[in-house]
Amino acid sequence: MKLFRRQSSAAALTVALGLVLSAATPHGAATATRTAQGVGWTAAWAASPQLPSTGFTPNWSQEGFSHQTVRQVVRVTEGGDLARIRLSNTYGTSPLTITGATVARTEKGAAVRKETVRGLTFAGRRTAVVPAHGELRSDAARLRLRRLGSVTVTLYLAGTTGPATYHAQGFTDTYRAAGDHRADGPGAAFTDRTRSWYYLSGVDVGGGGKAVRDRGVVLFGDSITDGYGSTPGADRRYPDDLAELTRRPVLNAGIGGNLLLNDSAWYGERATARFGRDALGRPGVSTVAVLQGVNDIGFSETGDQPTYKPAPVVSAGEVIAGYRQLIHQAHARGLRIIGSTLLPLKGSDHWGAHAAKASDAINHWIRTSGEFDGYADFDRALADPADADRIGSGYDSGDHLHPNDAGYRVMAATLAELM
Known part of the structure; x- marks a missing residue:
C-alpha cells in the first residue's frame, strides 16, 4: 500500500x-x-x-x-x-x-x-x-x-x-x-x-536539552486499544506490544466502550470530540493510528444492555464521515494518520445483520479510499481461516470480540510494518 x-x-x-x-x-x-532551558519533551505514557x-x-x-x-x-x-x-x-x-x-x-x-x-x-x-x-x-x-x-x-x-x-x-x-x-x-x-x-x-x-525527533505513536480507539482481554498486570495490550516491536514511544488513547460519534456516560466523550486532547496534543508525536467504530455499529445489536443506551442505528456512511473528521484534525496538525479495519465480530454481542453489513462496508472503504495515510488490516490478520467473519480461535479472548494476548501481538506486528 x-x-x-x-x-x-x-x-x-x-x-x-x-x-x-x-x-x-x-x-x-x-x-x-x-531553570531548564530547551528541554525536549516526549510523551512516554x-x-x-x-x-x-x-x-x-x-x-x-x-x-x-x-x-x-x-x-x-x-x-x-x-x-x-x-x-x-x-x-x-x-x-x-x-x-x-x-x-x-x-x-x-x-x-x-x-x-x-x-x-x-x-x-x-x-x-x-x-x-x-x-x-x-x-x-x-x-x-x-x-x-x-x-x-x-x-x-x-x-x-x-x-x-x-x-x-x-x-x-x-x-x-x-x-x-x-x-x-x-x-x-x-x-x-x-x-x-x-x-x-x-x-x-x-x-x-x-x-533529555535535558538533547535533540528530540518526533517519532511517537498514539493508538486511538476503544476497548480493543485499551487492552480488554489481555492479561492484567502483564503489559500485553497491543500498544505495549507495538512499543516493544518498534522501539518507538507508543501512547494508549483507548477507552473501553468508546464511540466515534456519540458521547456516553460510561464510556467517555465521542472520539471526534476527544481526539485533539487525547491524541494530537502530546509532545513528540508524529503518527496516530485509529481503530474505532465497532461500538457505533454494534451497540444497537446488543439488546437490553443498559450501559450501551442510547444506541442509535449508525450507518457505515456516518462512521466514515467521523473518520474524515479525525483525518482532517490530524492533517491540520501535520500528523500522519493510519486507519485500521474493524476486527471480525461474528458470535459476539455486537454481531447482527446491520453490524455485519456495516463492518464490511467500513473495511472496504478503509482499504480502497486512500483517505487515511495508510491502513492496518486487522480484519484479515485475525480472521478465522474457516470463517472470515469470526476472530480466529487462537486469537479470541473468549467473547468473540476482543483479542487475547496472542491476538494483540499479531495486531502490533501488523501495524509495526507501517512504522
Whole structure:
C-alpha cells in the first residue's frame, strides 16, 4: 500500500522553557532548583480521562478521596533523564488540590526504590491546584527512567476531592492508603487497590536539552486499544506490544466502550470530540493510528444492555464521515494518520445483520479510499481461516470480540510494518 509522510508541526509542543528541575526529597527538605532551558519533551505514557462512573470493575471514581494517598504504576515507552506528569481534572466541577506528589522508580507492587523518590513541584510549589475542567503539568524532576521501565506516581490528597476524573480500565493495580504516604519506599500502607487510574493522564520524559525527533505513536480507539482481554498486570495490550516491536514511544488513547460519534456516560466523550486532547496534543508525536467504530455499529445489536443506551442505528456512511473528521484534525496538525479495519465480530454481542453489513462496508472503504495515510488490516490478520467473519480461535479472548494476548501481538506486528 502507498503511504504518504507529512512533516509534524509538533516541534512547538516539545520545547519547554522556564521549567523547574526538582531533585529534592519529597517534602520537608530543601529543594535544589534551576531553570531548564530547551528541554525536549516526549510523551512516554498516557491515559484518556473519563467521567466518574461505575465502570467495568469496582473503582473509587465516584467516592473520590479524602486524606488519602494514591499510588499509580505505569510503564513508560521512552527513557530520559527528566520526568514530568500531567494531571487531569477534566470532569471535576470544582478545583482539585494536590497536597503533594512524588515520582519514583518502581520496586514491586506498591513499593518504590526509596533512593529514587523525587518530590514534584508545580510552578515551583509542592502543592498544586488543578482548575475545574482543567489540566496541569508538573515541573521537571531529575529522574533517570529507562525505556519500558515502570515508574510510580504518588499523589497525596489531604482534602476531600469529590468524584474523581479517572481512566476506568487500567488493567494494572493502583493502590490507596489512609494518610500521607507519598514518600514511603515500602508499600505496606497501601492496603486498598483497584485497576483504574485517577487524575494521572500522562508521563513525559526529557533529555535535558538533547535533540528530540518526533517519532511517537498514539493508538486511538476503544476497548480493543485499551487492552480488554489481555492479561492484567502483564503489559500485553497491543500498544505495549507495538512499543516493544518498534522501539518507538507508543501512547494508549483507548477507552473501553468508546464511540466515534456519540458521547456516553460510561464510556467517555465521542472520539471526534476527544481526539485533539487525547491524541494530537502530546509532545513528540508524529503518527496516530485509529481503530474505532465497532461500538457505533454494534451497540444497537446488543439488546437490553443498559450501559450501551442510547444506541442509535449508525450507518457505515456516518462512521466514515467521523473518520474524515479525525483525518482532517490530524492533517491540520501535520500528523500522519493510519486507519485500521474493524476486527471480525461474528458470535459476539455486537454481531447482527446491520453490524455485519456495516463492518464490511467500513473495511472496504478503509482499504480502497486512500483517505487515511495508510491502513492496518486487522480484519484479515485475525480472521478465522474457516470463517472470515469470526476472530480466529487462537486469537479470541473468549467473547468473540476482543483479542487475547496472542491476538494483540499479531495486531502490533501488523501495524509495526507501517512504522
